Amino acid sequence: MLQFRLKKGMEISDDLLQHIVYADEVKKAYQQALYFLAHRMRSEHEVAAHLRKKGAPDSVIDEVLKKLRAERYVDDEAFAAAYVRTQKKTAAKGPLLVRAELERLGVPDRLIEQSLAEYTLDEQMAIARSLYEKAKKQRRDESARAFLERVRQQLMRKGFPHEVIAAVLADGGTHTEQEEREALSVQAEKAHRRYAHHPRPLYEQKMRQALYRKGFALDLINEWLRMHGNDE
Structure with missing residues (x-):
């Protein structure tokens, strides 16, 4: 109240009362923003959304953000740069995913481009x-x-x-030929258990289809079928 130079018994006009109420709302929202920022860096969009959720009107939010910017509690440029560094080092995220997340966090496109330029x-x-x-x-x-x-x-x-x-x-590089054969053998045994009850022509057809869908080459599939031609 000191900023309004109020004294005991002083009559307060409607205009002054509105200023007092507004200043109190700004102070309250500012404290809420500081508490929200205490856990980690936030974008301006995040802070605004948080205050809006708390019931602060846009005029109060604008005033709080102006104060936070002046005191460097929010800085979208620094936030975006730090976010890119963190996500690529600790979460192994590529630039397209990082871009999408920064957009969701409300960071301006110019700052997103600027921060991603550092992701070589x-x-x-x-x-x-x-x-x-x-x-x-x-x-x-x-x-x-x-x-x-x-x-x-x-x-x-x-x-x-x-x-x-x-x-x-x-x-x-991928599998060696031996690794490919071993993988085929494992998948073929699984398929064999499913289709072994079929007559041989239908069995081979289903085996080829199943193993081909798994990505194996037809020559390896046919080789396995020849080698296991007498299996029950």
């Missing part, structure tokens, strides 16, 4: 290769084609551009 192609390739190698170590009993498609989908979900994904998959 070399960094994208290195992170995508790391994800590829991790997937390779955890490889299931699957064909090379199925493996590559699974990794392709993973890298797309992570937000890497098509050209980066294509380069990583081309450079990475």
Whole structure:
């Protein structure tokens, strides 16, 4: 109340009362914003949405954001730069996913472009290769084609551009011939248990279809069928 120079017994006009109420709303919203910002950096859009959810009118939100900007509690440029650094290093996210998240957080396009310019192609390739190698170590009993498609989908979900994904998959290498045969054997045994009761011609047809859908080459499938021609 000191800012309004109020004294005991002083008559308060409607105009002054409105100013007092407004100042109190701004002060309250400012404290709410500081508490919200205490946990991590936030975009201006996040702060505004939080205050709006708390019931603050737009005029109060604008006033609070103006004060927060002046005191450097919010800075979308610094926020975007820090967000890109964090997401690429700790979450292995590609630039397309990071861009989508920054857009959702209300960061202006100009600042998104500026921050993503620091996410170099070399960094994208290195992170995508790391994800590829991790997937390779955890490889299931699957064909090379199925493996590559699974990794392709993973890298797309992570937000890497098509050209980066294509380069990583081309450079990475896949199964050796022996690994491909071993994976085929595992999948063929599973399919065999499903179709063994069929007459041989229908059995072979269903086996070929099932294994081809799994990504195995027809010559390897036919080789396996020849080798197991007498299996019950």
